[in-house]
Amino acid sequence: MKTLKFYLLLLSVFIATSGNIYAQDLNNLDKIAPFNEGIAAIQKGDLWGFIDDQGKLVINFREDLYISSEGYPVFNGGYCLIHKEIEGILYYGYINKKGVTIIEPQYLAATSFENGLARVIKH
Secondary structure, eight states, X not given: OHHHHHHHHHHHHHHHHHHHHSOOOOSSOSEEOOOBTTEEEEEETTEEEEEETTSXXXXXXXXXXXXXXXXXXXXXXXXXXXXXXXXXXXXXXXXXXXXXXXXXXXXEEEOOOBTTBOOEEEO
16 A cells, blocks of 8 residues: 555656656747747747747757847748858758758858748858
């Protein structure tokens, strides 16, 4: 009987805390950008993520999002620029609205998608 009570107590603690184990904290945001293509960029420290129109985090906070001339990452044509430094050189690629890298950073320069196309320079 003691074992059953112990497991019930352990189960109730697990259930009470499991919803927060992997959740991203959306408190104390530094910046919320305007909505674009149904999502908005949000900043916390040096990291950026994206929320949907329900306030749900749809792309986790990450450090590789390219900051546009507007001062925040943006999606154009369903893609957002990312960057990665390799041996002191920045390379650019793209993610989709699920945060999945669609094109690995491999370009020396890249523009946002416009009308289904983007301009890139590959070494």
